[in-house]
Amino acid sequence: SQTIHQWPATLVQPVGSPLSLECTVEGTSNPNLYWYRQAAGRGLQLLFYSVGIGQISSEVPQNLSASRPQDRQFILSSKKLLLSDSGFYLCAWLRGEWDTQYFGPGTRLTVL
Amino acid sequence: ILNVEQSPQSLHVQEGDSTNFTCSFPSSNFYALHWYRWETAKSPEALFVMTLNGDEKKKGRISATLNTKEGYSYLYIKGSQPEDSATYLCAFIFRGSQGNLIFGKGTKLSVKP
Numbered sequence: 001s002q003t004i005h006q007w008p009a010t011l012v013q014p015v016g017s018p019l020s021l022e023c024t025v026e027g028t029s030n031p032n033l034y035w036y037r038q039a040a041g042r043g044l045q046l047l048f049y050s051v052g053i054g055q056i057s058s059e060v061p062q063n064l065s066a067s068r069p070q071d072r073q074f075i076l077s078s079k080k081l082l083l084s085d086s087g088f089y090l091c092a093w094l095r096g097e098w099d100t101q102y103f104g105p106g107t108r109l110t111v112l
Numbered sequence: 113i114l115n116v117e118q119s120p121q122s123l124h125v126q127e128g129d130s131t132n133f134t135c136s137f138p139s140s141n142f143y144a145l146h147w148y149r150w151e152t153a154k155s156p157e158a159l160f161v162m163t164l165n166g167d168e169k170k171k172g173r174i175s176a177t178l179n180t181k182e183g184y185s186y187l188y189i190k191g192s193q194p195e196d197s198a199t200y201l202c203a204f205i206f207r208g209s210q211g212n213l214i215f216g217k218g219t220k221l222s223v224k225p
Contacts, residue, residue, distance in 0.1 A: 032211055043116075043217035044156075044201065051210055059212070090155065094211050099156035100146060101213060 001039040002027035006091050006104035013111055019064075019078040021107050023091030026072065031093040033065055034101065039087040049072060086111045114138055116204045118216035125192050127225055132188045133219040135202030139183035146213060147176055147187055148201040156201060157185075192223040 013019060025031055035047040046059045048066035056066050056082040063082060067075045074091055088108050091110045117136040125131050137145065144163045147157040160169040165180040173190045189196055199220045203213035 026170070035214070036215075044203075044213075044215040046212055049210060049212055057210070099211075100148075100161055101211075102154035102158070105155050 002093075002102065004091060004093055004102055004104040005091075006107055008107060009105065010108045013081050015083055015111055016080045019076070019085070019109070020079050021076040021089055021091075021109075023076075023104055024072055025093045027076075028072070028093065029093065031073060031095065033068065033078050034092040034094070035074065036090045036092065037097070038090070039084070044090065045060045048076070060092065068102040081111045083111050085109065114204065114206060114214050116202060116214050116216040118200075118202055118219050121217070122217060122220040122222070123207040124222045124224065127193060129192050129223075130188065130190045131192055131221065132186050133200060133221075135185045135187070135216055136205040137183050137202070137214075138206070139181060141206040142180045142183075142204075142206065143207040143209070144205040145178060145185050146203040146205070147185070148203065149198050150201055150218065159200075181186070187219075189221070192221070194225050196221045197221055197223045 005024050014035045033038050033050045036044045037047055038044050048058055050056050051067040053068055064078050091104040094101045119134050122162040146161050147159040149159050160176050162178040167178040169176050176187045178185045199218040201215055201218045203215045
């Protein structure tokens, strides 16, 4: 069976500090991978998606970036965090266009 | 800009009540609609994937209908239980996307025993 891992579960970072959130998927190959964020009072917003190694599409221009160094690894990064980066970050994977997306446990990021 | 609207924003019901919420989405370039259930401190869990106009799906006490021509879907919960308390999200996929979901803000359901 497939599982998706995210870490860390919670993170408190000062403004201007770097960020690295990691997501890995087990039990599947060549999945589509997604990063979402839910900011306070808002819905889930797609940040990045990837259809393969090294292939990243950005949905929202901002100070975040994503990378996919391996087939089942997806990393969300920032060089300098902003207060507005606070939120709940979810990674998800997709088997096929008709299928559901499967979400990881999420990371709660607070930028102070 | 593609927009998915959900109503109501929140709902408080008594145990045993039946309830329903609405998801509105663009009717053009429709590909699929997903419903997810998101409990506090857990990750969203898929309920239904709906693709055809007139689709009706059921899972236990929860069911959903789809009208792609007018751009809406209803989620029904029959005989609500406290464990149904969660945020219910709908998400729209438009034709030509890479399966990317556009989420509504959700309906937060609280069921009191």
